[in-house]
Amino acid sequence: MGLRGYLLRRTINTIVLILFVIILNFAIFQLLPGTQGVIANLLQNPRITDKSIIGKYENQFGLCSKFDPATGNCTLATPWERFGTYFINMLTFNFGVSYQSGHPIFQDMIQTGRLYNTLLLLGVSTVFSLLIGIFLGVFVAAKRGTVFDTGWVTTSLVTFSLPTFWMGLLFILIFAQSLHWFPTGGVTPFTQITAPPLLVYIGVRLQYLFLPALVLTLYFYGGHLLLTRATMLEALSEDYITTARAKGLSERKVLFKHALKNASLPIVTNAALAFGGLLGGAIITETVFNWDGLGHWIFNAINYKDFPVMQAMFYIIALTVIAANFVADILLGVLDPRIKYE
Amino acid sequence: MGLILLSLFIVAAVAAPILTPYHPTQNVAASLVPPFWVASFFGASRYSQNTQFNDLRAFTNTTGTGLNLSSSLQGPDAITLNVSSVSGGTILVAKTLNYPYSAAPNQFQGSVSIIPSGVDATLSPKVSVFIEHQGLAQYGPLWNASLVLPGQQYHAELSSFDSAFAQSLGFPLGTNINQVVFSSKGTYSLLLIINLPQGPFQAGFQVTNFSMRLYGNTFGVLGTDGSGSDIFTQLLYGAQLSLLVGLVATAIGVSLGLIIGLMAGFLGKFVDEVLMRFTDMMLVIPSLPLLIVLATVLGTSLLNIIIILGFLGWMGFARLVRSQVLSIRERPFIEAARASGAGTGYILSRHIFPNIVGLTYVNLALSVPAAIVGEAALSFLGLGDQTAVTWGKMLELANESHGGLAWWWVIPPGIGIALLSLSFILVGYSLDELFNPKLRKRR
Numbered sequence: 001m002g003l004r005g006y007l008l009r010r011t012i013n014t015i016v017l018i019l020f021v022i023i024l025n026f027a028i029f030q031l032l033p034g035t036q037g038v039i040a041n042l043l044q045n046p047r048i049t050d051k052s053i054i055g056k057y058e059n060q061f062g063l064c065s066k067f068d069p070a071t072g073n074c075t076l077a078t079p080w081e082r083f084g085t086y087f088i089n090m091l092t093f094n095f096g097v098s099y100q101s102g103h104p105i106f107q108d109m110i111q112t113g114r115l116y117n118t119l120l121l122l123g124v125s126t127v128f129s130l131l132i133g134i135f136l137g138v139f140v141a142a143k144r145g146t147v148f149d150t151g152w153v154t155t156s157l158v159t160f161s162l163p164t165f166w167m168g169l170l171f172i173l174i175f176a177q178s179l180h181w182f183p184t185g186g187v188t189p190f191t192q193i194t195a196p197p198l199l200v201y202i203g204v205r206l207q208y209l210f211l212p213a214l215v216l217t218l219y220f221y222g223g224h225l226l227l228t229r230a231t232m233l234e235a236l237s238e239d240y241i242t243t244a245r246a247k248g249l250s251e252r253k254v255l256f257k258h259a260l261k262n263a264s265l266p267i268v269t270n271a272a273l274a275f276g277g278l279l280g281g282a283i284i285t286e287t288v289f290n291w292d293g294l295g296h297w298i299f300n301a302i303n304y305k306d307f308p309v310m311q312a313m314f315y316i317i318a319l320t321v322i323a324a325n326f327v328a329d330i331l332l333g334v335l336d337p338r339i340k341y342e
Numbered sequence: 343m344g345l346i347l348l349s350l351f352i353v354a355a356v357a358a359p360i361l362t363p364y365h366p367t368q369n370v371a372a373s374l375v376p377p378f379w380v381a382s383f384f385g386a387s388r389y390s391q392n393t394q395f396n397d398l399r400a401f402t403n404t405t406g407t408g409l410n411l412s413s414s415l416q417g418p419d420a421i422t423l424n425v426s427s428v429s430g431g432t433i434l435v436a437k438t439l440n441y442p443y444s445a446a447p448n449q450f451q452g453s454v455s456i457i458p459s460g461v462d463a464t465l466s467p468k469v470s471v472f473i474e475h476q477g478l479a480q481y482g483p484l485w486n487a488s489l490v491l492p493g494q495q496y497h498a499e500l501s502s503f504d505s506a507f508a509q510s511l512g513f514p515l516g517t518n519i520n521q522v523v524f525s526s527k528g529t530y531s532l533l534l535i536i537n538l539p540q541g542p543f544q545a546g547f548q549v550t551n552f553s554m555r556l557y558g559n560t561f562g563v564l565g566t567d568g569s570g571s572d573i574f575t576q577l578l579y580g581a582q583l584s585l586l587v588g589l590v591a592t593a594i595g596v597s598l599g600l601i602i603g604l605m606a607g608f609l610g611k612f613v614d615e616v617l618m619r620f621t622d623m624m625l626v627i628p629s630l631p632l633l634i635v636l637a638t639v640l641g642t643s644l645l646n647i648i649i650i651l652g653f654l655g656w657m658g659f660a661r662l663v664r665s666q667v668l669s670i671r672e673r674p675f676i677e678a679a680r681a682s683g684a685g686t687g688y689i690l691s692r693h694i695f696p697n698i699v700g701l702t703y704v705n706l707a708l709s710v711p712a713a714i715v716g717e718a719a720l721s722f723l724g725l726g727d728q729t730a731v732t733w734g735k736m737l738e739l740a741n742e743s744h745g746g747l748a749w750w751w752v753i754p755p756g757i758g759i760a761l762l763s764l765s766f767i768l769v770g771y772s773l774d775e776l777f778n779p780k781l782r783k784r785r
Contacts, residue, residue: 016619016623017623017626020623021627024627025635028635028636028639029635029639158760161711161760161763161764161767162756162760163715163718163719163756163759163760164719165718165719165722165737165741166737166752166755166756166759166760169737169740169741169747169752169756170752170753170756172747173747173749173752177747276626276628277628279628279631280628280629280630280631281630283630283631283634283723284630284719284722284723287722287723288741298631298634299723299724302634302638302723302724302725303724305638307638307639310634310635310638311635313631314631314632314634314635317628317631318627318628318631321626321627321628322626325626
């Protein structure tokens, strides 16, 4: 099977996965007895004479297959019909209305800057955890067996296994509350009447960004470090490294140009895969630091039982992870000529 | 090493009711006070601990003319008095306290109840409550009343939060009355003063609930939380629940993984394909959002959370078992068993299962931390059992508490989670070495 066949297979796999996520999401939220009964109960309730109220719920839940707004006549949809509507809604990103704000969810997600905030936090921590993880991984592999090596491996194992929320609380306690170096949470200060000069603005934003990004970075660099170390160790034992050294190349060139280049494949795919975990970690970190992003939104949705938001967020996060997996698969297929596309 | 740590945790969890006299949500001290040993770091003069007034007794302070008092103790906080007098007089019911700290307490809470008999509107004694710093000053009245109705219970709560008390002493609202009253070391008395009416008088008084506790500004091994409960107690009971959640959830997850892995590996073909596709899908779906969604929808009782964690923790192990089974079932001894007429069930239970038992134990140990951290994360997000005191719950409350984070509230549960996880990982590794002879060379 060639590259084309491999890509085709991966694509089909991805589509099946998306389908699975939609079905799972539907099963979890829509088949709840509570949601199902809402309109049925409203229809049967003789005290409701104003049928327009049913229209309101119909808009929110979409439980009628045929609905006449004037008379309020509603034919209850079968689960299959509802799944059809739901499926189309999910594919068109039409998530309905948030119970909490009353606005369409998609609008809430984009216009309040939540998506941007989360992407900023995730972007920064992904870049830093990758850079730190890979560089340290290379050096640690080069100095294998020394105290430097075991020290960093242990440290990364520890930061890797500490719960993120606890790390966050600890940092707030130390750096924000005791030392006052950073704010305890939030994205921007509450009191900002006039627009400050750009440099000050960036400085303030960075101050707010620092702690949450640090927590996420610390949580994720460990995985990259350990993986880089493992693949580097493998690469360093290859013959071409001996050749490179015999040629008299500098150790830096050997490490980064010859070994890392060949060891980079699993690192690239792992970076894409780690994105899913990063999103999960972001939910907690954003909650700890009051970082007004998607994760913090989920936390609020939990407290308000805002099911449409939770449903939409679960779908979007799952979609992102699936997309990251897909990209990782494709990268692997394109980059590695040795892969047999089985 | 891991075993020692783990058994420490188990002992702590099992013996929690013995190791600490309190209940995890019981209010035992002032809220948000640090542990007692901060005194040895930041200067003992700034800290006080819980104390209380003791040594109940009754006496008269007028000598001579016709005042007779007989009293009998009914317990540490109760005393019965019988009085007869000719021309009035004063009776004192007192408790004393040798206050050993130079720092004032955080708050004081007390109460007094008195049931008179043989009184009426014309012959009504007056009672009042004072705190006396012996040889220095008398503060009060914290309470005063006329005892008019016989058989009626007169009751008062004596609290430092009582703003009327501060005002009656001539201080503006918001004065820290604790610092005024308990200003230094010394002997203090809690006095219930009964002023008898003039004229011939005979009566009985039943004094009960006469007590006062001083809540210090430090408490216990690890301080208190926002509602005045002992954090050390919560930590111990939290260990109990964390172990329970971790072990049961993992047991569910590992058994599911075992069953699915065995089925996929041994039955092969179509079953294998379907099961492994499903496993892959479950592996791709981000676990924390799925956990959140399920916990919200299904409810957040402890049992539910255990089940959810269990049902989301089998995928990795199922793949592991499957690959192991795939390799084992090609070995000659399986072929031999089959040739000698053994059935599928027999081969599975007698030949394949024993070969993956070690793997199962190892995985059991290594998966527990994930379940523990998962439960803590859910609790932290407010999706934990609202009645259960778990480590995650403690951290959630600490995070939500007003007036900033308290280090003695934040640090212990996190260390608990980390150490418990670590001990399971260590145990898992040593089990791995025990069951997997290949590993001995590598290490």
